[in-house]
Amino acid sequence: xxxxxxxxxxxxxxxxxxxxxxxxxxxxxxxxxxxxxxxxxxxxxxxxxxxxxxxxxxxxxxxxxxxxxxxxxxxxxxxxxxxxxxxxxxxxxxxxxxxxxxxxxxxxxxxxxxxxxxxxxxxxxxxxxxxxxxxxxxxxxxxxxxxxxx
Amino acid sequence: xxxxxxxxxxxxxxxxxxxxxxxxxxxxxxxxxxxxxxxxxxxxxxxxxxxxxxxxxxxxxxxxxxxxxxxxxxxxxxxxxxxxxxxxxxxxxxxxxxxxxxxxxxxxxxxxxxxxxxxxxxxxxxxxxxxxxxxxxxxxxxxxxxxxxxxxxxxxxxxxxxxxxxxxxxxxxxxxxxxxxxxxxxxxxxxxxxxxxxxxxxxxxxxxxxxxxxxxxxxxxxxxxxxxxxxxxxxxxxxxxxxxxxxxxxxxxxxxxxxxxxxxxxxxxxxxxxxxxxxxxxxxxxxxxxxxxxxxxxxxxxxxxxxxxxxxxxxxxxxxxxxxxxxxxxxxxxxxxxxxxxxxxxxxxxxxxxxxxxxxxxxxxxxxxxx
Ligand SMILES: [Fe+2]
Numbered sequence: 001x002x003x004x005x006x007x008x009x010x011x012x013x014x015x016x017x018x019x020x021x022x023x024x025x026x027x028x029x030x031x032x033x034x035x036x037x038x039x040x041x042x043x044x045x046x047x048x049x050x051x052x053x054x055x056x057x058x059x060x061x062x063x064x065x066x067x068x069x070x071x072x073x074x075x076x077x078x079x080x081x082x083x084x085x086x087x088x089x090x091x092x093x094x095x096x097x098x099x100x101x102x103x104x105x106x107x108x109x110x111x112x113x114x115x116x117x118x119x120x121x122x123x124x125x126x127x128x129x130x131x132x133x134x135x136x137x138x139x140x141x142x143x144x145x146x147x148x149x150x
Numbered sequence: 151x152x153x154x155x156x157x158x159x160x161x162x163x164x165x166x167x168x169x170x171x172x173x174x175x176x177x178x179x180x181x182x183x184x185x186x187x188x189x190x191x192x193x194x195x196x197x198x199x200x201x202x203x204x205x206x207x208x209x210x211x212x213x214x215x216x217x218x219x220x221x222x223x224x225x226x227x228x229x230x231x232x233x234x235x236x237x238x239x240x241x242x243x244x245x246x247x248x249x250x251x252x253x254x255x256x257x258x259x260x261x262x263x264x265x266x267x268x269x270x271x272x273x274x275x276x277x278x279x280x281x282x283x284x285x286x287x288x289x290x291x292x293x294x295x296x297x298x299x300x301x302x303x304x305x306x307x308x309x310x311x312x313x314x315x316x317x318x319x320x321x322x323x324x325x326x327x328x329x330x331x332x333x334x335x336x337x338x339x340x341x342x343x344x345x346x347x348x349x350x351x352x353x354x355x356x357x358x359x360x361x362x363x364x365x366x367x368x369x370x371x372x373x374x375x376x377x378x379x380x381x382x383x384x385x386x387x388x389x390x391x392x393x394x395x396x397x398x399x400x401x402x403x404x405x406x407x408x409x410x411x412x413x414x415x416x417x418x419x420x421x422x423x424x425x426x427x428x429x430x431x432x433x434x435x436x437x438x439x440x441x442x443x444x445x446x447x448x449x450x451x452x453x454x455x456x457x458x459x460x461x462x463x464x465x466x467x468x469x470x471x472x473x474x475x476x477x478x479x480x481x482x483x484x485x486x487x488x489x490x491x492x493x494x495x496x497x498x499x500x501x502x503x504x505x506x507x508x509x510x511x512x513x514x515x516x517x518x519x520x521x
Contacts, residue, residue, distance in 0.1 A: 024165065026257050031168045039161045067203055071232065072161035074254040 015110065016117045017077040024075070036118050039076045043069065047111055050088070054100055062100065063092040080110045151268060154195040155179045156186035156212065157230065158204045162253070166199065169257045173264070183207025187215050190225055196271050197264065199251075202231040202238070210245045217246035217324060224328075226267040230255065280386075284335035296480035297429055298335040303476040304425035305334040311465045312421075318461065321417055333390035334422050337397045340370025352436055367407045370394030392416040397423050402456045412459075420459040424450065424466055427457070432477055443474050 025031040046069040053062040070085035084107050091099040153175045157163040163179050170177045178195070180186050184206045189195055198216075200209035207215070209229050216225050229247045231238060242250060248270065249263050284298055309327040312318045341349060344366050348359045355363055374391035378384065396410065396419025403411035405423075415423075431446035441449070447470060454463040466473070 024169075024254060024257060026169065026172060028168075028172070031165070034168070035161060035165055038164050042160050064205070068159045071159045071201075071253055074232070075159075075162045075165050077254070 015078065015080040015114050017079055020077040024077070035076055039072055039078070040115065040118065042072060043081075043111065043114075046072075047107065050107070051104060054104055057097065059092045059095050059100075063089055066092055078114055081107070081114055084110055151197060152176045152178065152195055153264070154186060154189055154198045156181075156183055156198065156200040156204060156209065158182060158201060162201070162230075166255070166260075169255075169260060170199075170264075172257075173261055175264070181205075183209060183212040183215075186212055190216060191219070193223060196223060196225055197267050198225055198227045200227060200229055202229055202242075210242055210247075213242065213245035213247045224271060226270055228263055228267065280332060280336065280390075284339060296482050297433070299480040300429050300476055301337070301422070301425050302331050302334045303480070304428060304473060305421050306331045307469045307472045307476070308421050308425065308462060308465050311469050312462075316461055316465070318417060326418075329386050329389050330393075330418050330421060333386050333393055333418075334425065336370070336374065336390045337393050337422050337426060338366060338370065339373060339390075340366035340368065340394055343369040343373075354437060364398070364406050367395055367398050389418050393418050393422045395419070397426055399423070400457045401459050404456070415459075420462055424458050424462050427453075428466070428473060429477075433482065443470070443477070 021032060021035070025035065046065055049065050050062060050069065053059075053065060066085050066088040070082050070089060073082035073085055084103055088100065088103045088107065091103055153170055155163055155166050155170070155177060157166060157179065158181045160181075163181070167177045167179055175197075178189065180189065182204050183200065186198065186200060187207065190198065198212075200212050202209040204212075209231075213227050213229070216227060226248050227246065228249045228251055229242050230251050230253055231242070232253045239250060248267065251260060251263060306327060309322060309330050313322045313324070313327060344363060348355065348362050351359065371391050371394045374387055374394055378387040378391055393416070395407070396416050399405035399408065399410045399415040399419060400423075401412055401415070401420070403409050405415075428446055428450060431441045431449055432443065434440040447467075450458060450463060450466060454460045
């Protein structure tokens, strides 16, 4: 584990590979802040949706959300989350209720840890972006997206 | 350059957008394949990055839809995939994807792949050069106006129908349609080698003059053949040569330059022949008025099996409304024929540039266009 890979104390696995994210954002901290802020909002929403899909045993929706969430987690180098989401996707496909429940519990823990970790990198955005991402998500669609702050 | 990003995950979409904008691209994003297809249909996007798994329409299906649609411009599609292994690559390639990027993407890889896409798309500028050359050759002929624009559109309409069903489905695919569209405007490029006193002569040509005029098919084909020899891998030059050589052949063998019959005439030549004659019939000449669509239709039906391939005449009848629309869409805006005021023609251009030099120059330009 590199110096910049921060581990989840619960299981010792990496939660977040900051250097990988820095590379993917071409060393641009503005992009990192923006991406993490977006992921914090979108991820919270996806986690809630996953929970609801599990509760009503809608495995189709569960797999679709897990897949999308996994893509986002991979992009922000949230290693722990993406690994759990891969398992969630596989268990959802197998309609394995017990395994899905186990993974959901682990996901909630990992999500909490991830939020703490990323506060180190984007603390000023912790509360500022709630609600804004949904708005910018619709702004992003079907029109030119000006990423001027990046 | 504009890039369309189709990605349902907002975070991935945001990261892609930020990177692409850093690279200097103008980015538009959508969150599903259907919306992407709608935007691609506007013709404003030639470079598309699409996620593989998306709601409403997957990236693979989006590729299939893009390739199904006969378009005059190429759309370069890069699929983003978390699937690794040859199976998904094969599926993507079969659907018509040009390239793949495995998620999570690395910016430098993204940039390299986009540059490769831009290089492919730059070949399209070749198409523009070819059309410009055809226009240049045509500019000596005062009777043509928007003839080339209409010709390629008529050819496209015929090909699009022939690709659907009928005896030629095995010979025609999307690539063939595009190449006919690209090269049919070169059918009369050999006219560049016809002396002005014949090309611009008002009224009827003598038999001898007509004999000279007929040489345009061979001159054009020789010109394009010279270009093809320099670039034997350029398939479009092969088709351009075939069209130039065979667009005056007739289905019963009574045409020129070789009196080829039926299936011996290249299919692209048979298609262009009908398009060319239809346009000539519908256009006013100094020696004839512009015929109505009905009159032109009648003449084409009469020529089925003698002048024209009956299969192509059938296809023409199935698509005749589109012919009418194209005729209305590309109206000649040239003033009254130069030929009418050309009773005293001095073959100026002919004397400045010999026939040989002129065709050679065109061959060189075509080779340049294909590099
Ligand atoms: Fe001709």
